[in-house]
Amino acid sequence: MATNAISAGASANAPDDSFPLFSTFQIGGVALKNRLVLSPMCTYSARGGMVDDFHLAHLAKFAMGGFGLVMTEATAVTRDGRITHGDLGIWQDEQVHGMRRITDLIHTLGAKAGIQLAHAGRKASMQRPWDGNGPLDHRDVARGERAWEIVGPGTEPMELGWLSPRALSQPELTTLVERWKHAAARAEAAGFDVIEIHAAHGYLLHQFLSPLANSRTDHYGGTLENRMRLALEVVAAVREVWPARKPLFFRVSATDAADGGWSLEDSAVLATALQALGVDVVDCSSGGVAAPQASTGLPRSLGFQVPLARSIKDEVGIATMAVGLIVDAHQANDIVASGAADLVAIGRAALHDPHWPLHAQENLQPAVGYAGWPQPYGWWLERRKKVLQAALSAADRRGATPLV
Numbered sequence: 353m354a355t356n357a358i359s360a361g362a363s364a365n366a367p368d369d370s371f372p373l374f375s376t377f378q379i380g381g382v383a384l385k386n387r388l389v390l391s392p393m394c395t396y397s398a399r400g401g402m403v404d405d406f407h408l409a410h411l412a413k414f415a416m417g418g419f420g421l422v423m424t425e426a427t428a429v430t431r432d433g434r435i436t437h438g439d440l441g442i443w444q445d446e447q448v449h450g451m452r453r454i455t456d457l458i459h460t461l462g463a464k465a466g467i468q469l470a471h472a473g474r475k476a477s478m479q480r481p482w483d484g485n486g487p488l489d490h491r492d493v494a495r496g497e498r499a500w501e502i503v504g505p506g507t508e509p510m511e512l513g514w515l516s517p518r519a520l521s522q523p524e525l526t527t528l529v530e531r532w533k534h535a536a537a538r539a540e541a542a543g544f545d546v547i548e549i550h551a552a553h554g555y556l557l558h559q560f561l562s563p564l565a566n567s568r569t570d571h572y573g574g575t576l577e578n579r580m581r582l583a584l585e586v587v588a589a590v591r592e593v594w595p596a597r598k599p600l601f602f603r604v605s606a607t608d609a610a611d612g613g614w615s616l617e618d619s620a621v622l623a624t625a626l627q628a629l630g631v632d633v634v635d636c637s638s639g640g641v642a643a644p645q646a647s648t649g650l651p652r653s654l655g656f657q658v659p660l661a662r663s664i665k666d667e668v669g670i671a672t673m674a675v676g677l678i679v680d681a682h683q684a685n686d687i688v689a690s691g692a693a694d695l696v697a698i699g700r701a702a703l704h705d706p707h708w709p710l711h712a713q714e715n716l717q718p719a720v721g722y723a724g725w726p727q728p729y730g731w732w733l734e735r736r737k738k739v740l741q742a743a744l745s746a747a748d749r750r751g752a753t754p755l756v
């Protein structure tokens with residue numbers, strides 16, 4: 353669908369060497385207008401895995417807010433691969449129409465659209481965070497939300513008292529890889545520009561990667577090569593149907609940061625194999641495989657995962673995306689300028705301010721003004737500037753901070 357008059361103005365994204373955050377990024381046949389990506393974030397608001405108006409309104413805000421790439425929340429490749437009853441899905445053709453509404457809308461608003469494909473494995477059949485964030489129980493059943501059989505590399509539950517998964521057999525793994533492939537074909541039919549494979553945060557593919565969750569003795573467990581097998585089979589299957597010119601991202605928990613867990617060195621080996629299979633960007637997160645109280649994890653300082661992205665980029669020579677407590681325009685720009693990562697994903701800061709990229713640009717490049725804003729906003733805001741300055745300096749605001 354053609355970009356219309358309310359798209360963010362392209363001129364505001366003209367390359368500026370001091371602010372590479374706002375330079376374009378060409379990956380294969382897709383050009384992102386800047387380096388800012390809306391990080392995938394579950395909203396737990398779907399019914400039956402279907403897109404509805406909430407998802408459209410939610411994602412449109414970030415496209416209007418100036419993100420170069422807007423990524424959907426984790427979207428399940430099978431019904432039982434949902435984390436909660438509220439997850440989006442792309443396990444059947446009926447779900448393509450809603451997804452097409454998302455891509456059309458995001459394109460109309462001047463951004464590219466990405467979809468994160470996911471399977472929760474032993475972390476499936478959970479309550480929404482605000483319903484308890486644990487395994488589904490009698491209170492959920494009373495609301496009509498029953499638990500379902502979950503699967504994983506083995507039969508160990510995520511945590512004591514949680515559902516025990518059924519260990520996936522080898523024929524089931526073959527079928528599952530096909531399901532990822534079908535989901536990717538549907539993502540193409542729906543018009544997405546980018547697919548991200550979710551292999552982080554303790555979900556199914558991470559469960560196979562990490563020795564903390566994978567105690568299999570067949571050729572999907574044991575050695576690093578065996579533990580990587582499922583993820584690599586999924587990538588190869590997705591690449592078979594995902595056009596070569598379209599970027600493929602892979603989100604990894606680059607370290608479990610726990611004794612005996614998946615390490616940054618393992619991630620470098622994995623990233624090399626991913627690159628050979630046609631992955632374009634490694635999105636570097638961390639943790640999530642073990643129960644929070646059992647896992648140490650990295651200390652949560654600002655940008656705490658950026659060194660992971662830098663390390664993989666330097667060692668493997670693949671493009672990376674940094675994520676996690678990136679909150680400030682200068683911080684984000686420095687990540688790209690210093691070569692630590694090619695892309696910066698913003699999560700909760702975007703929930704707080706969907707216009708985060710436009711505000712970041714205002715902050716870094718005041719001379720650009722409101723040129724990057726949707727025209728029906730920018731025209732007025734530009735003209736308000738002088739009036740507002742005068743009014744604020746004249747007003748007796750008794751210490752209050754205006755939300756301007």
Ligand SMILES: Cc1cc2nc3c(=O)[nH]c(=O)nc-3n(C[C@H](O)[C@H](O)[C@H](O)COP(=O)(O)O)c2cc1C
Pocket residue numbers: 391392393394395425426468550552553603637675676677678697698699700701
């Ligand atoms: C409400 C919420 C939902 C999330 N859902 C997902 C998800 O679907 N897939 C994923 O890979 N990460 C998910 N995450 C993690 C975010 O993508 C991001 O990595 C994390 O919030 C750290 O970035 P931030 O500090 O900018 O929020 C979620 C985070 C939040 C807060």
